[in-house]
Amino acid sequence: MHSTASRPLRVALSVAAASLVLSVALAGCSPTPSGTLAQPASAGGSVTESAAGLTDDDGYIPDGSSLPLDSDLPAVSRLDPDLLSALKDAQDAMQGDSSGPGITIADGWRSERYQEHLFAQAVQEYGSEEEAEKWVKRGSDSAHVRGEAVDIADAGAMDYLNRYGSEWGLCQVYANEAWHFELRTEPGGDCPAQSPDGRG
Template identity: 55%
Template sequence: MRLRNLLVAVTAATIVVAITGCSSPGIHSGAGSLGAAPQLPSAGSGSGAGSGSAQLGQDDGYIPTGETVALTDDVPAVTRLDPRLLEALDRAATAAADRDVTFTLTDGWRSERYQQTLFDDAVQKYGSEEEASKWVKRGDESKHVRGEAVDIATADAMDWLTRFGGEYGLCQVYANEAWHFELTADSDGVCPAQLPDGTAG
C-alpha cells in the first residue's frame, strides 16, 4: 500500500509539472506522465481564449482554465460528443468508480473556431505550424471538433483508462498526450500502437 501511495504521489507530481490540455496545451489542466508538455497562452478569466480572437464561450465547448466537467454535465463539451464515445466513457466510468476513480474532462467537443484559436496560439508560441502541429491540430482536422476525442483531467483516471480503457474501446492515441482518448480499440479491446504526436496522424 505504501508503494502504491508513493507511485500515486510521483504520478501526481509529474502531472503538475506536465500540465497542459490535449491539443490545447496550457489552456486546461489535462496532463501526461511523459515529461513536461508545452504551455500556450492562458485563456483569461473564463470568458474567452486566444490572442485577439473573438470571445469563446460554452457554446464553443470552452471550459474555463482550471475547471473540469463531468460526463453528466449538460454542456456542449459533453452533449455534443459522439454518442458512441460518450456511451463508452459512461460504461468505463461506472467500472472505474468501483476503484474510487472518477472521470472528469478538461476538454471534449470543441467548435472549429475554438480549435483554430488553439492552433493559432500554438503557432505564436512555437514559431511554426510544423512545431505547433505536434500538440494542436487545425480547426478542421481535430477529432475534438467531430466530438470523437476527450481530454481526461486527473492522473488516476488517465492511469485507469491506460490499463483498462481498451475493454471499452477507449485508447490513448498520442504518446505525448497521456490525457487524450479516442474510441479506437479493435473488437478484441486491443488498442493500436500510439502515434508519437499529432503530426503522425
C-alpha cells in the same frame, strides 16, 4: 489571471501537477477531497467566456476547470454518443473497482472556431506551424471538432484508461498526450500503436 501558454502546454502542466498529487497520494498522504485538481466549469445560469470571446457554445472549458460526464454543456453533450457511452461505462467500472473520483474532462467537443483559435495560439507558443501541429490539429482535422476525442482532467482516470480503456474501445492516441483518448478499437480489442505526436 489568464495564462498566455497554449492549451496543450497548460494541459501538460496540469497533468504534471495531477501526477504529482497522485504520487503523493500513493505514498500514503491524503489526496485532494475531489481526487482531482480541476474544478467543474459553469454548469448553467451564467455563460463562461474566454478572453477571446469563446463561450460554452464553442465547447470552451476554462483553464483549470473540468466537466463531469453528465454535464449538459456542449463540450460534453456534443460528444459522439458512442464515445460518451464508452466513457460512462469505463467510469462505472472504475468507481466499482475503487472509491476514486469519476472521469472528468478538460476538453471535449470544440467548435471549429475554438480549434482554429487553439492552433493559432500553438503557432505563437511553438514558433511555427510545423511545431504547433505536434500538439494541435487545424480546424475540422481535429477529432475534438467531430466530437470524437476527450482530454481527461484527472491523472488517476488517465492511468485507469491507459490500463483498461480498451475494454470499452478507448485508447490513448498520441504518445505525447497522456490525456487524449478516442474510440480506436472494438470493445475488448487491442489499441493501435500510439502516434508520436499530433502529426502522425
